[in-house]
Amino acid sequence: MAGHSGASQPSTSDKAWxxxxxxxxxxxxxxxxxxxxxxxxxxxxxxEQMATARLGGFAPQIxxxxxxxxxxxxxxxxxxxxxxSGADSTITPIFAGGLAALAATGSPDYATLAAALxxxxxxxLTAAGIFRLGWIADLLSVPVTIGFxxxxxxxxxxxxxxxxxxxxxxxxxxxxxxxxxAEHLGEANVFTLVIGLGxxxxxxxxERIDSRIPGALIGxxxxxxxxxxxxxxxxGVSVLGAISVEPPKLAIPVVSVGHLTSLLPLGxxxxxxxxxxxxxxxxxxxxxxxxxPDVNRDxxxxxxxSIFAGTIGAFAVDASPPRTAVVSxxxxxxxxxxxxxxxIVIALLAFGTSLLHRIPNAALGGVxxxxxxxxxxxxxxxxxxxxxxxxxxxxxxxxxxxxxxPIEQGVGIGIGLSLLHGIWTTTRARVQRFERVPGTSIWWPxxxxxxxxxxQGVIVVGLQAPLSFLNAYDFRRDVMAALKSSPQKVQxxxxxxxxxxxxxxxxxxxxxxxxxxxQEDGIDFAIARLESERAQAAINRFGIDALLGPDRQFRSxxxxxxxxxxxx
Numbered sequence: 197m198a199g200h201s202g203a204s205q206p207s208t209s210d211k212a213w214x215x216x217x218x219x220x221x222x223x224x225x226x227x228x229x230x231x232x233x234x235x236x237x238x239x240x241x242x243x244e245q246m247a248t249a250r251l252g253g254f255a256p257q258i259x260x261x262x263x264x265x266x267x268x269x270x271x272x273x274x275x276x277x278x279x280x281s282g283a284d285s286t287i288t289p290i291f292a293g294g295l296a297a298l299a300a301t302g303s304p305d306y307a308t309l310a311a312a313l314x315x316x317x318x319x320x321l322t323a324a325g326i327f328r329l330g331w332i333a334d335l336l337s338v339p340v341t342i343g344f345x346x347x348x349x350x351x352x353x354x355x356x357x358x359x360x361x362x363x364x365x366x367x368x369x370x371x372x373x374x375x376x377x378a379e380h381l382g383e384a385n386v387f388t389l390v391i392g393l394g395x396x397x398x399x400x401x402x403e404r405i406d407s408r409i410p411g412a413l414i415g416x417x418x419x420x421x422x423x424x425x426x427x428x429x430x431x432g433v434s435v436l437g438a439i440s441v442e443p444p445k446l447a448i449p450v451v452s453v454g455h456l457t458s459l460l461p462l463g464x465x466x467x468x469x470x471x472x473x474x475x476x477x478x479x480x481x482x483x484x485x486x487x488x489p490d491v492n493r494d495x496x497x498x499x500x501x502s503i504f505a506g507t508i509g510a511f512a513v514d515a516s517p518p519r520t521a522v523v524s525x526x527x528x529x530x531x532x533x534x535x536x537x538x539x540i541v542i543a544l545l546a547f548g549t550s551l552l553h554r555i556p557n558a559a560l561g562g563v564x565x566x567x568x569x570x571x572x573x574x575x576x577x578x579x580x581x582x583x584x585x586x587x588x589x590x591x592x593x594x595x596x597x598x599x600x601x602p603i604e605q606g607v608g609i610g611i612g613l614s615l616l617h618g619i620w621t622t623t624r625a626r627v628q629r630f631e632r633v634p635g636t637s638i639w640w641p642x643x644x645x646x647x648x649x650x651x652q653g654v655i656v657v658g659l660q661a662p663l664s665f666l667n668a669y670d671f672r673r674d675v676m677a678a679l680k681s682s683p684q685k686v687q688x689x690x691x692x693x694x695x696x697x698x699x700x701x702x703x704x705x706x707x708x709x710x711x712x713x714x715q716e717d718g719i720d721f722a723i724a725r726l727e728s729e730r731a732q733a734a735i736n737r738f739g740i741d742a743l744l745g746p747d748r749q750f751r752s753x754x755x756x757x758x759x760x761x762x763x764x
Contacts, residue, residue: 234536274497321499347598395562
């Protein structure tokens with residue numbers, strides 16, 4: 197992920213277009229493109245949202261309600277012109293696993309808890325957007341994110357195998373369920389197996405030919421036709437059955453304080469995952485390539501979508517990279533494309549549910565098998581294995597945690613590993629010696645590959661990281677070691693501070709100790725190229741500037757050396 201989402205600045209259009217930002221500058225000529233993109237999106241949404249609802253333990257129409265809520269809210273409050281929000285298979289296994297520990301899947305309590313969780317996630321996302329906390333989306337490193345997706349993929353695969361094999365769903369931990377399924381392979385229903393793998397094949401071939409081809413919808417239609425023509429219900433093929441749709445009623449889900457406490461950590465985990473995916477989506481499909489995406493505004497759009505979903509009895513929503521890609525690639529120009537697909541879904545719920553009841557559950561399982569295989573980033577896994585074995589281990593540990601532990605705990609471990617990896621990377625930063633590039637005034641870190649020269653009586657050191665409590669004591673030890681190892685008396689110590697973008701309280705106290713020790717030993721101390729405004733403010737705030745004395749900060753190392761020579 198590039199950059200920090202929290203750094204994006206609101207533009208003047210924020211005030212001019214407080215709602216429906218994607219319609220800014222809209223022209224009538226865009227309408228035909230948006231309508232075509234909307235129809236294409238609906239063809240993908242219909243099977244996908246039903247399958248995702250099934251993955252979470254909900255009736256198919258609940259997936260449609262989540263899509264309607266997410267799309268309407270994002271069109272009104274979001275910023276990105278292409279982003280599609282709704283039920284998403286990335287977060288569904290996470291909250292389904294967490295809710296199953298509190299209530300029986302499919303029960304009224306389960307539905308109420310899911311709605312309350314959606315409300316909680318929505319409030320967290322909306323607050324994150326309002327307070328411009330987009331930087332939270334950068335807390336998950338790429339290897340941890342890849343491991344997270346691989347673990348989620350395994351959960352989806354194992355959860356759908358019973359429906360595709362036509363055998364009862366086993367209970368227990370993930371690996372135990374897989375072992376049980378392996379033992380019952382001989383009992384598989386050949387009809388459900390053919391339907392599931394057939395739908396998977398149709399989707400994969402359609403995607404390979406052109407991602408705009410609605411392979412999932414074609415597969416479901418063919419599967420439903422096969423059920424009717426071959427009378428497969430009498431041969432053990434289960435179908436969705438009658439779908440009753442009542443107009444949703446706005447209501448705040450009421451749950452106990454104890455359940456709210458249990459939902460809080462789950463809501464926080466899901467919120468972080470949604471932030472990461474939303475930021476990645478809006479950055480991958482920017483509204484204007486020449487302007488930074490307004491990630492915080494998009495957090496608000498997705499967040500209000502979850503709030504809306506929770507109040508109509510659905511579950512939390514997320515940004516969808518594949519659906520967003522469909523809108524972009526089919527020529528969509530605004531959120532009207534999403535609204536057109538919403539209109540089609542609402543029409544289906546109102547007048548066409550009879551078309552859905554013959555769809556076999558194995559066909560929806562085939563859709564989810566494709567989703568599970570698609571989210572595994574095999575190419576990136578291979579690249580990381582070849583280029584950074586330590587980070588490859590992060591992928592394995594994250595995936596293993598999600599597979600072996602309760603899924604919400606595994607995701608929590610992944611988030612923790614990502615933070616620990618960032619901390620470890622910062623603590624690895626050590627003080628470097630600098631030397632002058634011959635014939636120039638450039639000072640560069642000492643390298644065996646590049647010749648350099650030293651200045652008599654001068655030591656130049658630098659740190660390529662924020663100076664914080666994580667590395668402050670190593671910084672002091674390395675600086676003192678450099679002074680002691682000098683074969684001649686040191687007259688000037690220069691801290692080349694290009695890489696120091698921040699200085700915290702602990703590090704400031706350590707730096708003060710280093711400067712005082714140098715002064716006591718008769719060594720002049722100077723700071724060069726402290727370019728960060730935050731670090732400059734810290735130098736003043738902690739009294740380091742006063743301790744150094746006047747004119748002891750320089751724009752280059754060479755300038756510091758010349759000042760010392762003039763002083764002498």
